[in-house]
Amino acid sequence: MDYAILTGFVLVTGVVLALVAQWRGWRPSLLAVLAVGIGFRVLIMTTSAIDTWQPVDFMESFKPAGEAILNHQDPVLGSEGGWHFLPTIPYVYGLLLWLGIPWEIGGRLVTVVADIVLIPLVGKLAGGEKASLRAFQYACNPLALLVAAVHGQVEPVALVFGVAAFVVARGPGAPERPGLTTNMVALVRRSVSARGLSGAVRRAVGPDGVVRRALTPRSDDAAVMRRALLAGLLMGLALCAKSWPIWLIPGMLLLLPTFRARAAAFVATAVPPIFFLATLPVFAGTSLDQIPEVIRIMGDVRPIVGEWSYSAILVGGDWTLSPEIATFGTRLIYVTMLVVAFLWRRADPIDLTTALLLAFMVTTPRLGAQYLLWFMPFLIARPTRFAWPAIIGVSLWAGYGYLYMTQFDTDTWWGLHSVWSRSSIVLLPILAAAMPWGRRVSTASVPSAGAVRKVPVSAPV
DSSP: OTTHHHHHHHHHHHHHHHHHHHHHTOOOOHHHHHHHHHHHHHHHHHHHHTOSOOOHHIIIIIHHHHHHHHTTOOTTTTTTTOOOSOSHHHHHHHHHHHTTOOHHHHHHHHHHHHHHHHHHHHHHHHOGGGHHHHHHHHHTOHHHHIIIIIIOOSHHHHHHHHHHHHHHHHOTTOOOOOOSSHHHHHHHHHHHHHHHHHHHHHHHHSTTSHHHHHHSOOTTHHHHHHHHHHHHHHHHHHHHHOSGGGGGHHHHHHTSSSHHHHHHHHHHHTHHHHHHHHTIIIIIOOOGGGHHHHHHHHHOOOOEEOSSHHHHHHHTTSOEEOHHHHHHHHHHHHHHHHHHHHHTTBSOHHHHHHHHHHHHHHHOSOOOGGGGGTTHHHHHHSOOTTHHHHHHHHHHHHHIIIIIGGGSOHHHHHHHHHHHHHHGGGHHHHHHHTSOGGGSBOSSOEEETTEEEOOOOOOOO
């Protein structure tokens, strides 16, 4: 990498500005926030585009996917198997190539624009008096700069739609909502306390019970349903970029106030993926009998391990195809997600999402540095005590890979990679500590035994 020193200077400057802003309580205007965010991203995108070093997947997977669309070919079947997702982003790549924009700029333009739009959305996600501070801190986030402007990885595209879905689902000025079971548990407790078990049953299924109220339209149902449908469509677009935003769906649904709204949003989430899958015969020349094979490839997770955590320790820090480790890791992820969902079942949906994503990072056997961006908007919007140690830690780890290791020849790179990948094990306790342990119960009012009480929890830093 030719501009590693300049890029590193920008990244360190961003961290210093974010920490000083936290310390001094800055509340910059949206214009100032965007100026900083755009300035950082455009500078690094420009130097990365003219660099003699380019990321391998950026050149050998992303570009062929755009060229496949330009040539009316399937991006999964026609790009030598380098693209494993829906054709949404390859459509954009193909358009930019058709316009004659050099790939080194055009490929990064997609992710940089998405990351810039994400800046004010993080502020919206945070809400309250610190909204502009949180937006500014994301504008300065070093990992976001590396992923969007250096690597051109599509995580910012998935995140911009995913975070927008959260903002829409919560609605304007909406109060913090209880978690998955808070209202139901409180209502059952009141019912049992007041009238015993029979009274609880009547309250649940009687004429004025929970079930009847959930299915009866309310006066504000139209606005809520519009919000739900839009949130679902946005989350569906996030899934069109990559498959991992499936972990964002529970939090988005819990931000909606009614069962009907959540059901509508869940159905709406499936619409964009189905639509873009159906466009393949039209825009990519995919025959109908090839669609099952395309779906199979998109659903296939290659068992590449050795980049991160315990898998790197087990295989000596080299990329390895290990179905055994990958299978164990996948099962560990699912079990961990269920445990985390249970522990944070009464938390604010944003905290639940942060906990799920951080838990994924701790337990996954395979990871690219771009994965570490998944939790950033949520952790920055609602930071925990160890949020910045986690942010700085993963940024240092990723920055070493992006900026330092790219200075050497292939053999030296592999030698450094062996140490670098195994060193990631040090980050796991920091990421675990950054989970919102003190906010496993929402601060929303919880009725209990005929009274209303506030549940004291730790506020965000």
